[in-house]
Amino acid sequence: METLLIIIVGILGVIAITQAVRVFELSAAVKGEDGADNENVTDKDNRNQGMLLLIFMVLLLGGFIAMVIGYKDTLLPVSASEHGVNVDNLWDISMWLIIVVFFITQPILFYFGYKFSGRKDRKAVYMEHNNRLEFIWTIVPAVVLAGLIIYGLSTWSNIMNPVLDENEDPMIVEIYAKQFAWTARYSGEDNQLGYANVRMIGGTNTLGVDPDDAASLDDVITTELHLPVNKPVLFKFRSQDVIHSAYMPHFRLQMNCVPGTKTQFMLTPTMTTEEMRVDPEMQAKVSRVNEIRGERGDEAWQFDYILLCNKICGSAHYNMQMKVVVESEEEYNKWMSEQKSFAELL
Amino acid sequence: MATHEAHDHHHEQSFVEKYVFSQDHKMIAKQFLITGMIMGIIGVGMSMLFRLQLAWPDHSFPILETLLGKWAPDGVMDPNIYLALVTIHGTIMVFFVLTAGLSGTFSNLLIPLQIGARDMASGFINMLSYWFFFGSSIVMVISLFVESGPASAGWTVYPPLSALPQAIPGSGLGMTLWLVSMSLFIVSSLLGALNYIVTVLNLRTKGMSMTRLPLTIWAFFVTAILGVLSFPVLFSAALLLIFDRSMGTSFYLSDIMVAGELLSNQGGSPVLYQHLFWFLGHPEVYIILLPALGITSEVISTNARKPIFGYRAMVGSILAIAFLSFIVWGHHMFVTGMNPFLGSVFTFTTLLIAIPSAVKAFNYITTLWKGNLRLTPAMLFSIGLVSTFITGGLTGLILGDSALDINVHDTYFVVAHFHIVMGLSAIFGMFAGVYHWFPKMFGRRMIKSLGYVHFWVTFVTAYGVFFPMHFLGMAGLPRRYYTNTSFPMFDDLADINVMVSIFAIVGGIAQLVFIFNFFYSATRGKRASMNPWKSNTLEWTTPVEHIHGNWPGEIPEVHRWAYDYSKPGMEDDFVPQTVPIRENEVETGH
Numbered sequence: 001m002e003t004l005l006i007i008i009v010g011i012l013g014v015i016a017i018t019q020a021v022r023v024f025e026l027s028a029a030v031k032g033e034d035g036a037d038n039e040n041v042t043d044k045d046n047r048n049q050g051m052l053l054l055i056f057m058v059l060l061l062g063g064f065i066a067m068v069i070g071y072k073d074t075l076l077p078v079s080a081s082e083h084g085v086n087v088d089n090l091w092d093i094s095m096w097l098i099i100v101v102f103f104i105t106q107p108i109l110f111y112f113g114y115k116f117s118g119r120k121d122r123k124a125v126y127m128e129h130n131n132r133l134e135f136i137w138t139i140v141p142a143v144v145l146a147g148l149i150i151y152g153l154s155t156w157s158n159i160m161n162p163v164l165d166e167n168e169d170p171m172i173v174e175i176y177a178k179q180f181a182w183t184a185r186y187s188g189e190d191n192q193l194g195y196a197n198v199r200m201i202g203g204t205n206t207l208g209v210d211p212d213d214a215a216s217l218d219d220v221i222t223t224e225l226h227l228p229v230n231k232p233v234l235f236k237f238r239s240q241d242v243i244h245s246a247y248m249p250h251f252r253l254q255m256n257c258v259p260g261t262k263t264q265f266m267l268t269p270t271m272t273t274e275e276m277r278v279d280p281e282m283q284a285k286v287s288r289v290n291e292i293r294g295e296r297g298d299e300a301w302q303f304d305y306i307l308l309c310n311k312i313c314g315s316a317h318y319n320m321q322m323k324v325v326v327e328s329e330e331e332y333n334k335w336m337s338e339q340k341s342f343a344e345l346l
Numbered sequence: 347m348a349t350h351e352a353h354d355h356h357h358e359q360s361f362v363e364k365y366v367f368s369q370d371h372k373m374i375a376k377q378f379l380i381t382g383m384i385m386g387i388i389g390v391g392m393s394m395l396f397r398l399q400l401a402w403p404d405h406s407f408p409i410l411e412t413l414l415g416k417w418a419p420d421g422v423m424d425p426n427i428y429l430a431l432v433t434i435h436g437t438i439m440v441f442f443v444l445t446a447g448l449s450g451t452f453s454n455l456l457i458p459l460q461i462g463a464r465d466m467a468s469g470f471i472n473m474l475s476y477w478f479f480f481g482s483s484i485v486m487v488i489s490l491f492v493e494s495g496p497a498s499a500g501w502t503v504y505p506p507l508s509a510l511p512q513a514i515p516g517s518g519l520g521m522t523l524w525l526v527s528m529s530l531f532i533v534s535s536l537l538g539a540l541n542y543i544v545t546v547l548n549l550r551t552k553g554m555s556m557t558r559l560p561l562t563i564w565a566f567f568v569t570a571i572l573g574v575l576s577f578p579v580l581f582s583a584a585l586l587l588i589f590d591r592s593m594g595t596s597f598y599l600s601d602i603m604v605a606g607e608l609l610s611n612q613g614g615s616p617v618l619y620q621h622l623f624w625f626l627g628h629p630e631v632y633i634i635l636l637p638a639l640g641i642t643s644e645v646i647s648t649n650a651r652k653p654i655f656g657y658r659a660m661v662g663s664i665l666a667i668a669f670l671s672f673i674v675w676g677h678h679m680f681v682t683g684m685n686p687f688l689g690s691v692f693t694f695t696t697l698l699i700a701i702p703s704a705v706k707a708f709n710y711i712t713t714l715w716k717g718n719l720r721l722t723p724a725m726l727f728s729i730g731l732v733s734t735f736i737t738g739g740l741t742g743l744i745l746g747d748s749a750l751d752i753n754v755h756d757t758y759f760v761v762a763h764f765h766i767v768m769g770l771s772a773i774f775g776m777f778a779g780v781y782h783w784f785p786k787m788f789g790r791r792m793i794k795s796l797g798y799v800h801f802w803v804t805f806v807t808a809y810g811v812f813f814p815m816h817f818l819g820m821a822g823l824p825r826r827y828y829t830n831t832s833f834p835m836f837d838d839l840a841d842i843n844v845m846v847s848i849f850a851i852v853g854g855i856a857q858l859v860f861i862f863n864f865f866y867s868a869t870r871g872k873r874a875s876m877n878p879w880k881s882n883t884l885e886w887t888t889p890v891e892h893i894h895g896n897w898p899g900e901i902p903e904v905h906r907w908a909y910d911y912s913k914p915g916m917e918d919d920f921v922p923q924t925v926p927i928r929e930n931e932v933e934t935g936h
């Protein structure tokens with residue numbers, strides 16, 4: 001209601017301004033102030049508008065700082081994966097760089113708008129180009145970018161082709177997407193996923209796993225994703241219908257699930273769910289969220305990692321999610337031993 | 347009309363020939379502008395509706411039921427119509443407003459006038475271009491009313507979602523109409539672009555060498571080349587999608603079971619579509635942006651009363667941006683599972699674009715330095731454009747970096763980025779163009795003070811809408827979500843969403859000020875003089891009353907570049923291009 005009122009006031013405000021300006025224009029015309037100068041702006045206009053540019057600059061930079069402070073607790077917490085830490089470092093460096101450039105160029109732009117606002121008695125300087133200056137501001141960005149590119153590419157290739165210890169085989173887990181639910185399939189003892197194809201879907205075999213493939217029988221199909229901490233996992237992504245995207249923001253992980261092909265991503269989670277719950281940043285976020293939920297009368301929230309769909313996939317795209325639990329190896333083994341294998345499911 | 351009759355060597359034009367099936371570039375420009383504005387009202391209106399949903403998800407708004415009928419029972423939007431609104435909003439803003447509305451208007455208006463031509467190379471093709479656009483707009487609007495709803499797979503219409511009516515209702519008839527509309531649009535765009543290219547190459551007046559072309563013309567020219575090279579690829583993408591949808595082919599489909607039904611398609615790749623789409627899609631963002639930058643160059647130089655700084659570098663950076671824009675499309679596809687090496691290549695080429703973009707930004711700023719700035723509404727919008735171009739361009743450095751894109755791809759960070767760098771910059775460029783060339787288009791002046799009000803409300807609310815979205819994205823909020831309430835981790839973003847929506851609604855309503863000013867001034871505004879901004883370019887040597895053929899007598903000859911403002915030794919602070927070089931004038935190489 002309150003907000004509706006604000007909107008109505010907004011509309012009325014605009015109408016009022018429009019009318020006021022009309023009256024002002026007309027009366028100025030009557031008084032004859034309006035002459036040939038209306039087409040071009042007057043010195044007074046220039047002064048006023050220049051001033052406004054300067055005020056806007058302060059608002060823009062001030063607003064930016066206010067948002068950084070105000071929204072700090074809403075942002076994602078520290079990365080809970082090995083590669084995520086490198087992503088965050090690269091992020092921080094890039095962010096600082098662009099913030100510095102932002103804080104240099106925007107003030108200059110608006111300040112010039114103010115400082116050089118026109119006067120009848122002044123003339124602009126005639127300056128068409130300056131090779132030295134132009135050379136500098138081509139080369140400086142080029143050098144900075146070269147650094148950024150090299151750093152970025154090495155981070156990217158480390159994520160996409162991670163180097164593992166020799167005796168350390170990643171655990172293979174399939175993430176299966178369909179409208180509008182996620183399923184996980186663990187590869188079992190043999191660490192090999194059985195062959196699967198949509199054409200074999202039927203009855204309890206909802207993922208189309210080939211029952212005649214020996215590798216299938218020990219596969220384990222679950223609707224929650226549990227992962228042992230500090231163990232590399234190689235996810236294989238599959239989709240049954242349209243493109244989905246498996247997004248686990250806390251691990252800085254995202255990969256599309258594309259019908260007809262398999263995609264993959266390697267992850268090593270480094271923080272258990274419990275550890276993340278006691279992280280101070282996370283606690284600040286949770287208490288804020290629960291304050292809001294309390295006001296609304298919703299039940300309190302306890303943090304969990306989450307897998308959400310991040311590619312438009314249909315009407316319930318906004319609610320396609322799976323709970324993710326990172327736990328110690330013992331807890332994981334215990335949970336796993338309670339799950340049914342594919343053979344048992346059939 | 348005396349001048350008109352003097353020149354009119356052919357028969358009197360009927361009403362239909364003059365205002366409807368006109369072949370005069372100035373009239374066609376107005377047709378593009380007004381059609382674009384109507385589409386703009388629809389597109390922005392839609393964004394206000396879905397912003398209501400995002401800020402107040404469970405609230406009942408009777409207006410929604412009035413407007414959307416069965417799609418908003420009891421005033422609460424249905425998820426399908428939310429996706430449809432977002433899709434059509436994106437399509438309309440990108441193609442109808444900022445491609446046809448922007449290029450169509452200003453390329454048509456300015457190319458013949460600024461290069462000194464009597465009209466486009468082919469008036470007839472030019473007319474066809476408009477009418478294809480008109481047809482395309484009509485089909486798009488009709489698609490809003492079909493039973494199963496308009497296209498709702500996002501403006502990028504990725505298959506399989508867009509190919510399968512079983513997957514989402516909007517992929518039924520609505521999607522068919524979307525594809526028909528876009529096909530007409532592409533035809534329009536190609537006809538227009540070919541005409542612009544031929545005109546610029548062949549019809550320049552005596553003395554108008556390529557290096558004396560105003561930067562507006564350079565921008566329109568390169569934009570047209572981009573369009574000719576990229577739109578056919580979108581056409582083929584759409585055609586294959588049409589085949590997959592209605593003829594059982596499998597270009598994009600393979601191994602699919604949807605809504606319990608196993609499809610027979612096999613062997614296709616949905617990612618192929620994305621390659622084809624973005625091969626157009628990325629150049630498309632420059633098709634939108636370059637004309638706006640061209641307009642800004644002209645407006646800033648004229649109103650700073652200073653030559654545009656580094657003309658050659660400006661032309662060079664337009665060409666560099668245009669070339670690079672063809673080899674960066676993969677940055678939209680980093681997480682599709684593409685070969686990581688390919689991802690590296692696209693990161694490399696993408697970040698390179700920052701260099702010519704930075705050159706442009708620095709050159710604009712330097713043009714202001716020690717100028718004698720006339721802060722007209724057009725000039726303010728241009729300064730606004732430089733600001734949003736910088737802000738949005740900077741976050742491009744993050745998104746272009748494949749390692750960083752992993753975590754913000756398809757989040758609100760992207761929505762913030764592209765709205766600021768492409769949406770706002772281009773809209774500001776378009777407004778700057780309208781305020782600046784209004785006297786040329788309609789022979790009348792716009793009301794200055796309303797222009798100021800319009801600029802400030804728009805500028806403040808535009809930043810207010812899109813700046814906070816960066817933070818939403820950094821909190822991990824995905825785009826194209828009907829509501830964020832399914833995830834407690836997003837509950838603390840609700841306030842931000844409310845603030846954004848209020849800015850959006852106020853900003854949207856403020857456009858009424860512009861619309862009033864536009865139509866009022868076009869019909870009843872005060873008469874404009876011939877060269878109101880004391881500008882150098884040729885369009886201001888044509889009579890205020892439009893005549894067919896533009897100049898009553900001979901086409902003027904050009905003796906200098908377009909940017910001799912405040913040249914030392916000259917009595918005025920501007921020297922039109924038609925003024926011959928004086929004997930003792932300082933040579934500047936143009």
Ligand code: HEM
Pocket residue numbers: 390393394397432433435436437439440444499500501502761764765768769770773811825826827850853854
């Ligand atoms: C009143 C001004 C505008 C507002 C409030 C607004 C708001 C939004 C929002 C909230 C979305 C949805 C994001 C999502 O769920 O993915 C969106 C999508 C989009 N907007 Fe705007 N927008 C505005 C103007 C523009 C302009 C000027 C453009 C021109 C480029 C534009 C182009 C798009 C595109 C391409 C999409 C993506 C559609 C899709 O996801 O398929 N918008 N807009």
Ligand SMILES: [Cu+2]
Pocket residue numbers: 244245309310311312313314316317318320
């Ligand atoms: Cu989805």
Ligand SMILES: [Cu+2]
Pocket residue numbers: 627628631674675677678
């Ligand atoms: Cu792109």
